[in-house]
Amino acid sequence: MQTNGNGSNGNGNGNGKRGDVILEVQNVSRFFGALKAINGVSFEVKRGQVFSIIGPNGAGKTTMFNVVTGIYPASGGDVIFEGRNLKGLPAHKVTELGMARTYQIVRLFDNMSVLENTMVGFYCRIKAGVWDIILNLPRAKNERKLAREKSIELLERVGLGDYKDVLASSLPLGLRKRLQVARALATNPKILLLDEPTGGMNPSEKADMMYLIDRLRNDGLTVLLVEHDMGVIMGISDWIVVLDYGEKIAEGKPAEIQANPRVIEAYLGRGLENEPVTD
């Protein structure tokens, strides 16, 4: 099993120490035609943090995820991951370097089993080639066995142990979201990007997910979180960045953000008396 940094899966503190900067977003912009989805945003994520990006709808949170993970190229600025500029790297390379993500609208491999979904995550960590597989050489067999065992371990960790042979499309939403997390963890990331992991969940499912995120942090994983639910955000974040109309309007600890007048304004509006008069 080849892994980045230290060996155990999902325990990706890599070569660095807790508290080092793991991900730097420097003056990143992303334009869609005339629309400035993100406009010159910078922030630093430290190893072992739960780092949240919040903001109203359309603030550019998901676009930020897509730029950081290499799905979209940035229109300007740089993303530095562990000292390496990610400019021009395809998304699968970024994942191989140790960054994994989930999607806001769950994107599973629906017509595959839960276990197979997770095993896809191991693709970039195991190396058996076509001949290894066709001739069933020890390399292919051993890697496959290891990937299978680790996948089952991961599924048990997120509470899907009993469902490994189930078709992914037949899972209810809460379990689908957890499977996304297990699949992302299977790539052995150093940083995990979760796009609204509790969206559409009931309170007990939310609590489970928060507990899971907390455990991942305790294991040394860095978590970058986009979330709408303020209860979740304030409960588990170490640091928060607030985006509005593609720009960073605030950052700080949860308590500071809660008290920040610009954040309150972005979320609740400016109040009628200050509204500019239009006709």
Next chain:
Amino acid sequence: MKTPGIRAKLQQGIDRLNAHPVGRYVIPAVAVLIAALVPTFIQSNYWIRVLDSALIYTMMALGLNVMLGYTGLLNLGYAAYFAIGAYMWAILGSPQYDIHWNFWVVFFLAGLAAGVAAYLLAIPGLGLKGDYLALVTIGFGESIRILANNMSLTNSAMGITQIDPMSFGPLKANTVQDYYYVLLAIIVIMMIVFKRMENSRIGNAWMAIREDEMAAESMGVDTRNLKLLSCFIAAIPAGMAGVMFAATQTYVSPVSFTFNESIMIVAMVIVGGRANVFGVVLGGMLLMVLPEPLRGSFFDSARILIYGLLLVLMMIFRPQGFWPRQYRGVKKLNGKKVGETIEAEPAAAGGVQS
């Protein structure tokens, strides 16, 4: 569905059998043995010939399954790779140019040539998605056929005759039974190879691409290279099948490689069951053998019509095919599971997500 208890019990039985050595090795071995004994039950050379061509088409169905079944790429010009293989043996093993190469050398070369052709087509083609890719493959299939129809190298529409039979050194294959045994061996080897591919990291990654290409990419799957690999591997059996075809028929002309042939191979994969080698073999054999009794009968002219009707009924009542990949589904949400089988639904009508 009315009696989930019986279905669940049946499924449990099947699961236990699949996990047991008897289910994994003994049953397939017995099936191969029975297939090998078929020529002793069936004396008619006509029927063995039908089985020969069914096995040749099944080789192609197994190949196309890599693209269509695993990776979800629709190829409607697959007969072009078949033509490449057939013409290679026709040119390199006939009095046409008085070249007589070793049969097995050409067999593997033809596989390679078809693979390379598919790979080269895929480099620009894979930039396109879904229906557009299908259109490009139709175009490729037709160009190969029209080239064969017009080039002097392939003796244009007259085709090439007196092609050498299959041989092992000095031993020549003379009977349809000889071809049957060799083809059966090839199919068994291919099933083992593709079954291994299916349950490997590469097979998983192919299926992930079929299900959601973007999610696959962000799970660390190199989607571009894997799609190229899929096209390359998918075409190899077609090149080899072409060589077998030319040798069994001893005559090759462009009419054997029309759009109809390509559609036929797609139908085999879809009717049999995508992404399952056993289903694909079943589909290939069924679609080639079942229409045969109608030949020459009152229904002969309606053969294709009946065939089309069957496909329509199939798509309405069992769109996932006769024997698709199977998984256990959850019946109740909160912990209480029932071991009921849920079959993978097709991703889209053409198996392609755009």
